[in-house]
Amino acid sequence: MKRIVKSPWILCFLVLIIVILVAFNIPIEKRKYGLAQSGMTTDYTGLLPEHVDRVVKATNRTDLQNIVKQANLEGKHISIAGLQHSQGGHTYYKDGIVIDMRTFNKVMEVNKQEKTVRVEAGASWEDVQKAVQPYGLALKVTQSQSIFTIGGSLSVNAHGRDIRFGPMADMVKEITLLTPKGDIKTIRKNDALMGYVLGGYGLFGVILDVTLDLTDNELYTIHTNKMKTSEYESYFKDVQSNAEIAMHYARVSVAPSSFLDEMYAIDYYKTGKYDQKTKLKEESFVHLTKYSLDMGRQGGFLEDLFWNTQNLYMKQIENSQITRNNVMRSESTFMEFTKPGKVEVLQEFFVPVGEYGEYMKDLKQFLPANDADDDFKIHNITIRYAAKDKTTSLNYAKEDMLGLVILIQHGLQEDDVQNAKKMIQKWTDITLTHGGTYYLPYYPYQTKEQFKESYTNWKDFKDEKQKLDPNEVFINNFYQNYLK
Amino acid sequence: MKRKWNRLIPLIITVGQVVVFPYYVIWLKGVSLTFTLFAWLFATHSFSAAWGYRTFQTKKNKQKSHISFVYFGMGCAYLVVGQFNIEMDLLPYIALILQVLLGFLQGYFRAWHVEQDSYHLHAVNHYILVGWIMISLSFIKIISPVVIISMFGWLLCGCGLLKMLGKNVSN
Ligand SMILES: Cc1cc2nc3c(=O)[nH]c(=O)nc-3n(C[C@H](O)[C@H](O)[C@H](O)COP(=O)(O)OP(=O)(O)OC[C@H]3O[C@@H](n4cnc5c(N)ncnc54)[C@H](O)[C@@H]3O)c2cc1C
Numbered sequence: 171m172k173r174i175v176k177s178p179w180i181l182c183f184l185v186l187i188i189v190i191l192v193a194f195n196i197p198i199e200k201r202k203y204g205l206a207q208s209g210m211t212t213d214y215t216g217l218l219p220e221h222v223d224r225v226v227k228a229t230n231r232t233d234l235q236n237i238v239k240q241a242n243l244e245g246k247h248i249s250i251a252g253l254q255h256s257q258g259g260h261t262y263y264k265d266g267i268v269i270d271m272r273t274f275n276k277v278m279e280v281n282k283q284e285k286t287v288r289v290e291a292g293a294s295w296e297d298v299q300k301a302v303q304p305y306g307l308a309l310k311v312t313q314s315q316s317i318f319t320i321g322g323s324l325s326v327n328a329h330g331r332d333i334r335f336g337p338m339a340d341m342v343k344e345i346t347l348l349t350p351k352g353d354i355k356t357i358r359k360n361d362a363l364m365g366y367v368l369g370g371y372g373l374f375g376v377i378l379d380v381t382l383d384l385t386d387n388e389l390y391t392i393h394t395n396k397m398k399t400s401e402y403e404s405y406f407k408d409v410q411s412n413a414e415i416a417m418h419y420a421r422v423s424v425a426p427s428s429f430l431d432e433m434y435a436i437d438y439y440k441t442g443k444y445d446q447k448t449k450l451k452e453e454s455f456v457h458l459t460k461y462s463l464d465m466g467r468q469g470g471f472l473e474d475l476f477w478n479t480q481n482l483y484m485k486q487i488e489n490s491q492i493t494r495n496n497v498m499r500s501e502s503t504f505m506e507f508t509k510p511g512k513v514e515v516l517q518e519f520f521v522p523v524g525e526y527g528e529y530m531k532d533l534k535q536f537l538p539a540n541d542a543d544d545d546f547k548i549h550n551i552t553i554r555y556a557a558k559d560k561t562t563s564l565n566y567a568k569e570d571m572l573g574l575v576i577l578i579q580h581g582l583q584e585d586d587v588q589n590a591k592k593m594i595q596k597w598t599d600i601t602l603t604h605g606g607t608y609y610l611p612y613y614p615y616q617t618k619e620q621f622k623e624s625y626t627n628w629k630d631f632k633d634e635k636q637k638l639d640p641n642e643v644f645i646n647n648f649y650q651n652y653l654k
Numbered sequence: 655m656k657r658k659w660n661r662l663i664p665l666i667i668t669v670g671q672v673v674v675f676p677y678y679v680i681w682l683k684g685v686s687l688t689f690t691l692f693a694w695l696f697a698t699h700s701f702s703a704a705w706g707y708r709t710f711q712t713k714k715n716k717q718k719s720h721i722s723f724v725y726f727g728m729g730c731a732y733l734v735v736g737q738f739n740i741e742m743d744l745l746p747y748i749a750l751i752l753q754v755l756l757g758f759l760q761g762y763f764r765a766w767h768v769e770q771d772s773y774h775l776h777a778v779n780h781y782i783l784v785g786w787i788m789i790s791l792s793f794i795k796i797i798s799p800v801v802i803i804s805m806f807g808w809l810l811c812g813c814g815l816l817k818m819l820g821k822n823v824s825n
């Protein structure tokens with residue numbers, strides 16, 4: 171100790187070490203959103219702040235039943251909130267009651283023999299993964315991250331990297347539902363009501379718990395391939411017919427020098443080995459990935475540099491092994507974005523697999539390759555497969571589709587929002603001409619007409635809603651915007 | 655007159671540092687995102703101050719103290735604090751660098767100050783002045799911390815300039 175205090179150089183060295191330690195532990199600032207934003211409720215983007223009457227934490231079924239019955243009597247409105255990653259006010263309504271499902275999150279039973287899990291709907295995929303992983307089991311379909319609730323995911327009928335088990339709706343065996351009248355009901359596969367509750371955006375009652383089919387937590391080998399965008403359509407058809415590939419996704423370049431020309435495909439090959447021991451992965455290298463994305467966010471040559479670093483990353487992961495559970499829990503913190511006056515939103519457009527090549531050509535005509543000086547910037551495009559869905563009423567995949575998930579940044583000034591609206595509406599038009607649709611959990615830049623053209627079943631959905639919930643007890647901004 | 659100023663400057667600086675401290679803490683807390691980071695930033699300051707203190711103590715020629723540059727350095731650090739928008743992504747990193755810089759310079763300054771004849775007289779005046787100033791500031795309700803911090807930054811730069819001029823005149 172004496173020696174340390176005596177020499178200024180040793181002290182200097184100590185300071186250096188501390189500085190390095192602190193610099194690596196500076197946390198990434200997270201978006202502030204949700205149910206308690208100074209009296210106003212928001213969701214993930216914070217774009218639609220609204221006053222709500224009160225927020226009720228879901229704890230037991232009888233209380234929830236009473237709230238619904240009371241709302242019927244008093245003409246009150248209820249919205250349901252999971253982790254609120256939806257972006258268009260889907261989880262709240264002006265002066266309504268919000269049921270916060272996050273506290274309703276027990277994993278009730280894991281059945282190893284039947285490969286099923288029964289879980290309360292406020293649990294996240296992460297909770298389910300923690301419960302099923304020790305049995306060597308994994309989920310069949312989830313988003314690529316595990317940060318969402320089961321109820322929230324089923325209510326949008328989400329999709330991810332799996333290409334073998336069909337839409338998310340197909341893995342649901344049974345649902346316990348609190349109906350708009352306040353009854354508790356069990357609904358099973360093939361019940362007509364299933365198609366309205368799944369992908370029903372919380373408009374047909376509260377999903378209390380669900381029983382989901384599981385599969386084995388297989389070990390996969392990652393193979394990555396760089397290709398021209400024009401080659402991807404036939405590449406993907408080969409992937410589909412190759413039974414050895416269990417999961418897949420792809421990235422499209424948004425860097426100016428290879429804009430919409432280059433792609434990486436990431437395939438997960440079966441190894442036939444099953445895993446019970448590998449730990450669920452935690453977020454790693456968060457700062458590195460966050461600052462790489464921040465670099466890409468600057469646009470121009472920095473975005474080229476970002477694309478090239480992804481090239482290095484692809485080389486690094488080539489031939490590495492990963493469990494099914496870990497494929498389904500990608501990092502998310504690196505996406506945090508808190509720049510004042512700007513917002514980052516997601517949009518997703520689906521086109522039939524056979525239309526992909528032509529669609530990308532049209533997009534290339536429409537979008538500027540270098541958006542460094544524009545307000546409307548595209549930071550990332552990934553491609554997911556959305557299998558043909560025969561269950562849900564508001565169906566975004568009437569045939570096998572490829573979904574382009576797009577990360578967009580734009581300003582919050584009125585002009586900027588209007589410009590973003592114009593761009594996204596044009597983009598939607600292009601998608602519609604290719605027989606495509608767009609995804610509904612995000613901010614509603616689209617017009618009501620575009621909604622109706624995309625979701626041709628909308629009338630049936632609305633009629634059923636009015637039949638089952640004549641008092642419009644379950645309502646949210648999504649309903650208000652598109653269906654009222 | 656010049657001699658008097660030169661004797662007064664260290665007192666102004668010690669008093670100013672204490673007065674500006676609460677405002678600086680508010681700024682630092684705003685930048686820190688978590689309490690852990692806040693505490694670590696303070697720890698960094700302390701270790702740097704030990705380094706600065708020891709650097710002066712082990713200096714061979716203490717007459718050549720470069721104290722005017724120390725005033726300038728501290729002044730610039732406070733001015734930087736006043737310049738940055740609280741919403742910037744890089745702010746915690748900037749705060750970390752500033753903590754090292756301020757810690758080192760404050761440690762160095764203190765080691766120099768205790769060796770001055772006027773140090774003990776300053777100590778008493780320092781406590782009394784800080785008391786009065788803090789009471790006065792408590793009546794000023796709406797003032798942003800960065801305004802006070804920037805004002806102190808300018809004052810320190812002024813002191814650096816005076817000190818330099820004083821030295822040139824005596825040379
Ligand atoms: C960063 C990010 C990445 C994403 N990645 C993907 C992806 O890879 N694939 C994909 O398909 N989607 C993706 N999404 C969209 C996401 O799947 C949906 O927004 C999903 O709804 C989020 O779940 P949540 O728990 O946050 O639901 P919330 O936003 O809380 O709720 C969504 C809807 O579900 C309803 N709801 C919630 N809980 C219940 C319940 N218990 N009963 C009845 N209704 C309920 C709500 O009322 C609301 O209408 C992504 C979103 C973000 C922000």
